[in-house]
Amino acid sequence: MKRLILLLTVILTLISCSTEDKIEDIVVIGGGLMGSSTAWELSKYGQNILLIEQQDSVYTFGSSLGEARISRSLGPKEDIFSFLQQTSVKETKHLIDFLNRGELQELHSMQDIYTTSPVTYVYSQSQLKDVENLLDGQLDRYEYASNKEEAEEKFGMKISDTTLVIREYKEYTGTLNPKVLIKKLHRGIRKSGNRINYNQKVTSLKKEDGVYKIKIKDAKTGTNKTILSKKVVAAAGPYNGTLVKDVAPYFSDLINPKRLFLSFLKIKSDKYNILTSEQKNRLRSSYPVAYINSEIFYSMIEKYDESNRPILKVGGHFLRTEIEDLDRVWKKELTEQEILWSKINTADYFAKLDLPIKSTDLEFAKGYSCVYSLTESEIPYVSQAINHSIEVDSSFVLIGGMSGVGAKGSLAYGLIAADFVLGNDNNSLMYQKAKSALGTQRLMNDIDNIDK
Numbered sequence: 001m002k003r004l005i006l007l008l009t010v011i012l013t014l015i016s017c018s019t020e021d022k023i024e025d026i027v028v029i030g031g032g033l034m035g036s037s038t039a040w041e042l043s044k045y046g047q048n049i050l051l052i053e054q055q056d057s058v059y060t061f062g063s064s065l066g067e068a069r070i071s072r073s074l075g076p077k078e079d080i081f082s083f084l085q086q087t088s089v090k091e092t093k094h095l096i097d098f099l100n101r102g103e104l105q106e107l108h109s110m111q112d113i114y115t116t117s118p119v120t121y122v123y124s125q126s127q128l129k130d131v132e133n134l135l136d137g138q139l140d141r142y143e144y145a146s147n148k149e150e151a152e153e154k155f156g157m158k159i160s161d162t163t164l165v166i167r168e169y170k171e172y173t174g175t176l177n178p179k180v181l182i183k184k185l186h187r188g189i190r191k192s193g194n195r196i197n198y199n200q201k202v203t204s205l206k207k208e209d210g211v212y213k214i215k216i217k218d219a220k221t222g223t224n225k226t227i228l229s230k231k232v233v234a235a236a237g238p239y240n241g242t243l244v245k246d247v248a249p250y251f252s253d254l255i256n257p258k259r260l261f262l263s264f265l266k267i268k269s270d271k272y273n274i275l276t277s278e279q280k281n282r283l284r285s286s287y288p289v290a291y292i293n294s295e296i297f298y299s300m301i302e303k304y305d306e307s308n309r310p311i312l313k314v315g316g317h318f319l320r321t322e323i324e325d326l327d328r329v330w331k332k333e334l335t336e337q338e339i340l341w342s343k344i345n346t347a348d349y350f351a352k353l354d355l356p357i358k359s360t361d362l363e364f365a366k367g368y369s370c371v372y373s374l375t376e377s378e379i380p381y382v383s384q385a386i387n388h389s390i391e392v393d394s395s396f397v398l399i400g401g402m403s404g405v406g407a408k409g410s411l412a413y414g415l416i417a418a419d420f421v422l423g424n425d426n427n428s429l430m431y432q433k434a435k436s437a438l439g440t441q442r443l444m445n446d447i448d449n450i451d452k
């Protein structure tokens, strides 16, 4: 018996030593849209990577939760967000091709991820200059109603004299499905021969003697282990600040998580069933929508229920509130006012669409709290770290502060992060413009301005 115990002890020691001794090339922490995109882009480049995610393979909380995000491309000349959306579409096509490679039939398609549909933007007359700027030399296909007669003629809409409407039409603008995209990214990572470890929560991240020491707790068994890596990508969404406090402490000042709410509304069935097919089609082709006002009401069709009624996802980009406890905020219920706000704004849009649906005709299907990680300028970071000697540390990249714009550019952010990790560059003007808006030089300036 004693011998057996001794033998087991030796084996266990050997196992734990081998885990400690192996040094990974690159560890990506966080398997939401950003970490998964970065891990995929690194896999595409032929790198050995390990992706670590604290949740199980089914994603149940985080900024990427859900089945619909607006994917829009329209922007003013040389807009980095248009570039990021279009680059992400191109990169997603590569992913789909890769996933279908070697298969007897095409199992994956862009339509699994994107639902192409017109994107409607509602502005007020006071924003005329912004609208003109947006449309000046615009290459994407759009239609514009600058007054109520044009809105009626072009879109069948009933708007006031002070409202302007733009509708964007482009392949792969409309909505994208983060749940499906994450699943396909993970498949691509594994098909490239790389590993994804789920249920692994990183509890400490430190750099010692030029190597990252990553302490991990298994969320299922509670056991702890430490892994080593030459390079790290932090993509922990709202948790980035806590995760990187020892290696890049300034990020907790520069990225602030805020709570938002999402309501899911349905039109009551007695009302929906009496709409004509033309009215149902008008409703369908009028989503997604964004009111570019002080609250930024946005809404999209998340999916259809079993009786084919649309489930409308509704939120307000600027209706953000402080978070007391990041781990518990996801469970916070919506207030009556938040639900009412969602219904009133939805009914207001239906009135503009000339559809006979009032706020009392809407039922609240569900709702949940969500989190944005915000930078001061609302422009995300994809950046290397700056060390104590104010030098760039290219062994560490953070991708975060994605606010409400990240999803549509997911794979483009991942591509830039992967390029930073590998020291790759790309001379295209827009790539350089995006890199300098998101990247390390900008981070240096922002660090300088902390507490000023």
Ligand SMILES: Cc1cc2nc3c(=O)[nH]c(=O)nc-3n(C[C@H](O)[C@H](O)[C@H](O)COP(=O)(O)OP(=O)(O)OC[C@H]3O[C@@H](n4cnc5c(N)ncnc54)[C@H](O)[C@@H]3O)c2cc1C
Residues within 6 Å of the ligand: 029, 030, 031, 032, 033, 034, 035, 052, 053, 054, 055, 059, 061, 062, 063, 064, 065, 068, 069, 070, 071, 200, 201, 202, 203, 235, 236, 237, 238, 239, 240, 243, 260, 261, 262, 315, 370, 371, 372, 399, 400, 402, 403, 404, 405, 406, 407, 408, 409
């Ligand atoms: C309500 C809402 C609406 C939005 N609407 C749009 C939209 O219409 N269009 C658009 O383009 N974008 C939109 N966005 C933005 C987009 O969804 C986000 O930018 C994107 O999902 C951010 O992804 P992420 O990977 O950075 O974060 P997350 O999805 O939060 O991923 C971080 C991951 O890291 C994991 N993690 C955290 N800490 C640890 C740890 N210690 N160890 C291991 N794993 C860890 C988490 O479990 C999580 O899976 C919206 C965002 C929200 C919240």
